[in-house]
Amino acid sequence: xxxxxxxxxxxxxxxxEVIIEIPSETNINDICNCIEQKCQRIYDIASYVNDYNxxxxxxxxxxxxETEISVEDIKKI
Numbered sequence: 001x002x003x004x005x006x007x008x009x010x011x012x013x014x015x016x017e018v019i020i021e022i023p024s025e026t027n028i029n030d031i032c033n034c035i036e037q038k039c040q041r042i043y044d045i046a047s048y049v050n051d052y053n054x055x056x057x058x059x060x061x062x063x064x065x066e067t068e069i070s071v072e073d074i075k076k077i
Contacts, residue, residue, distance in 0.1 A: 007073040014065040016042055022054035 022031065034048050046056035 003077045005075045005077050006071060007075075008069055008071045011068045011070075012065045013068075014062040016062050017058075017060040018045055018056060019058040020049045020054050020056050022049070022052055026052050026054065 020031070022028065031049060031052050031054070034051070035045055039045060039048060042059075042061065045059070049056050
């Protein structure tokens with residue numbers, strides 16, 4: 001029998017949906033860029049939308065997602 005230590009990486013992709021309402025003069029791309037660059041938690045999105053004088057109307061959280069596992073390293077021990 002041989003022993004191995006296997007290190008792997010698990011990536012989970014969650015696809016959330018948010019419905020927002022913003023003033024017509026506000027560029028939606030500015031809000032999306034702000035969310036991508038600054039947002040650390042999905043629950044903070046409403047605050048960033050509010051910074052652009054908008055409001056979050058609805059939010060649907062994906063809790064199951066898609067998982068991908070890849071082996072990163074194998075060592076015989």
